Amino acid sequence: MTESLIRRARVIDGTGAPWFRADVRIAAGRIAAVGPDLPVAGARVVEAGDRYLAPGFIDAHCHDDAAFLREPTRPEKVLQGVTTVVVGNCSFSLYPARPASAEALRLHFSGLLGETAPDEVFDSLDAYRSTLHGRGIGPNLVSLVGHAALRLAAMGYDDRPATPAEVAAMVALLDAQLAAGAAGLSLGLVYPPSAYAEAPEMTALAETVRRHGRVLAAHVRSYEAGLVGAVDEFLGLLRASGAAGLLSHLQSAGRPNWGGVPKAIARLEAARAEGLDVSFDMYPYPAGSSYMLQLLPPEAQAGGLAPLLARLHDPAERAALRDWVERGPADPHAAQSKISLIGWANVLVSGVGAPGLKRFEGLRMDAAAAEAGLDPFDLMVRFVEDDAGQTAIVMFQLDEADLRAACTHCLHMFGSDGLPRPGTRPHPRAYGTFPRVIGKLARADGWFGLEEGVRRMTSMPAGRFGLADRGVLRPGLAADLVLFADDTIDRATFADPVQMPHGITDVWVAGEAVVEDGAVTGRLPGRVLCGPPSITG
Numbered sequence: 001m002t003e004s005l006i007r008r009a010r011v012i013d014g015t016g017a018p019w020f021r022a023d024v025r026i027a028a029g030r031i032a033a034v035g036p037d038l039p040v041a042g043a044r045v046v047e048a049g050d051r052y053l054a055p056g057f058i059d060a061h062c063h064d065d066a067a068f069l070r071e072p073t074r075p076e077k078v079l080q081g082v083t084t085v086v087v088g089n090c091s092f093s094l095y096p097a098r099p100a101s102a103e104a105l106r107l108h109f110s111g112l113l114g115e116t117a118p119d120e121v122f123d124s125l126d127a128y129r130s131t132l133h134g135r136g137i138g139p140n141l142v143s144l145v146g147h148a149a150l151r152l153a154a155m156g157y158d159d160r161p162a163t164p165a166e167v168a169a170m171v172a173l174l175d176a177q178l179a180a181g182a183a184g185l186s187l188g189l190v191y192p193p194s195a196y197a198e199a200p201e202m203t204a205l206a207e208t209v210r211r212h213g214r215v216l217a218a219h220v221r222s223y224e225a226g227l228v229g230a231v232d233e234f235l236g237l238l239r240a241s242g243a244a245g246l247l248s249h250l251q252s253a254g255r256p257n258w259g260g261v262p263k264a265i266a267r268l269e270a271a272r273a274e275g276l277d278v279s280f281d282m283y284p285y286p287a288g289s290s291y292m293l294q295l296l297p298p299e300a301q302a303g304g305l306a307p308l309l310a311r312l313h314d315p316a317e318r319a320a321l322r323d324w325v326e327r328g329p330a331d332p333h334a335a336q337s338k339i340s341l342i343g344w345a346n347v348l349v350s351g352v353g354a355p356g357l358k359r360f361e362g363l364r365m366d367a368a369a370a371e372a373g374l375d376p377f378d379l380m381v382r383f384v385e386d387d388a389g390q391t392a393i394v395m396f397q398l399d400e401a402d403l404r405a406a407c408t409h410c411l412h413m414f415g416s417d418g419l420p421r422p423g424t425r426p427h428p429r430a431y432g433t434f435p436r437v438i439g440k441l442a443r444a445d446g447w448f449g450l451e452e453g454v455r456r457m458t459s460m461p462a463g464r465f466g467l468a469d470r471g472v473l474r475p476g477l478a479a480d481l482v483l484f485a486d487d488t489i490d491r492a493t494f495a496d497p498v499q500m501p502h503g504i505t506d507v508w509v510a511g512e513a514v515v516e517d518g519a520v521t522g523r524l525p526g527r528v529l530c531g532p533p534s535i536t537g
Contacts, residue, residue, distance in 0.1 A: 006023065006506075010048070011053050015455060017451060024038075024053060026508065026511045029478065030476060051485050052450070054081075055462075056509065058471060059418075060281045060415035061248055064141075065088060065093060081435070083470075090112075090186060091149075091191055092108070093143065096150070098123070100153075111305075111388075115390065125145070129180075140527055141527075141528050142467070151194060154169040154173070156193075181528070183466065187202065209241070214532070218237075220248070222335060223251050231264045246281060250281075250406050252264070254397055258399035265411070269411075286398040289427035290392075292389065295337070296321065298335070312381050341397065344376040357391070359371075392421060392424060413460040413461045428493055431491075431499055431500060432499075435488050438503075443486075479510060
């Protein structure tokens with residue numbers, strides 16, 4: 001491996017400390033030295049000029065599980081300076097499957113990220129990792145175990161409490177994946193079948209996470225009026241199990257609920273003062289993204305897609321679902337309807353697989369319905385039927401003040417929550433999250449200093465996921481590095497989301513250049529990184 005010397009860089013070390021001028025030498029995949037006037041002999045020299053050199057960025061929350069199988073170089077990630085991603089979030093992972101659950105898991109994953117092939121579902125982390133390493137990957141990958149895969153393997157899509165035997169089966173499956181190096185478990189408590197879990201099941205799984213010294217991540221049960229209660233449920237789970245926790249994409253959705261983030265943060269601060277180990281991630285955009293099925297209540301999806309379609313074809317059930325979607329539940333304490341909060345005009349169709357519906361990509365649901373000559377609810381049903389529930393959407397639902405409160409809090413780290421689907425119009429966060437932090441948030445809007453923004457993308461997520469040799473620019477650690485200019489900006493927009501950023505010029509993974517002079521090199525030095533050493537007896 002060729003040694004490299006990055007000369008006279010503005011070094012941001014990832015700790016939040018002010019930048020300083022230094023040379024950085026890379027050898028054998030590691031940071032060999034940091035200091036002034038390092039010897040050049042035998043090294044490829046990169047003159048940094050006025051560019052900044054930082055640890056490679058870590059995407060603390062994304063959904064690139066299948067994308068790594070299809071496009072191993074991950075160009076939209078490395079061109080943002082991302083050298084490590086965390087997948088398996090919100091209960092969605094491509095493993096572990098049993099022969100009887102593999103098709104259900106494939107369909108479940110397809111719902112969020114489009115058609116998933118049978119050979120993209122695996123029986124274990126070992127099998128997934130072996131396939132990735134056999135093909136090669138550009139950035140590193142850290143994987144959480146998706147709760148849905150465990151539940152599907154143990155009990156299918158049933159909307160009921162798990163029996164003790166089913167809980168034991170889930171615990172055994174989870175234990176094996178954590179022993180193999182998974183970084184933790186993710187819950188997705190608005191996404192069936194994870195949404196059907198009750199406290200005894202979740203506590204047993206969380207205790208397994210704690211025994212291995214890993215992290216429990218959660219898409220909590222509500223980000224609307226029930227946000228504080230959902231945060232309390234998650235904190236209660238951490239309290240009962242002793243597990244470390246990461247609350248996924250903290251937000252308060254829908255205008256009637258704006259202002260809820262500070263209240264949720266107050267709960268997290270109180271829990272930290274009590275001694276609970278909890279933090280959260282969030283993306284830097286005022287809109288979220290998911291799939292069309294999230295517009296329907298979880299209980300309507302019990303059993304999977306076929307029973308849902310049967311309900312939608314029954315006139316009485318269809319009328320009841322229309323009323324729930326457009327007016328909200330009669331019970332003010334029940335889960336709220338997205339459409340009742342934000343309206344059809346704030347839902348953008350972003351990803352469609354069915355050729356007959358492809359023309360609606362990039363349109364808001366009200367405009368798409370007018371073009372189709374349908375009521376918006378009836379168009380939604382057509383998407384569910386013809387696109388097999390796999391339609392991706394963007395929802396404009398968040399308040400800028402809430403977003404700033406989340407992204408500037410000391411417990412926060414950045415994750416893109418990107419939903420990669422080639423050939424569609426995804427949320428721009430998949431292409432712009434990390435340069436947006438450097439440019440818009442730090443430099444233009446002054447939400448925090450550049451060094452603090454970098455810390456939230458490097459050492460903070462590295463610590464959360466037990467990546468002891470990454471996240472800080474220090475001799476002896478892995479040479480995952482990013483070199484970027486002072487004028488770095490994101491260029492992806494909601495109107496034109498598939499746009500690479502400007503200003504990130506060079507990126508190294510384990511000392512190999514995956515981006516050089518602004519171009520992807522095609523090299524595949526990444527690895528599936530294991531969680532911290534297991535502490536289970």
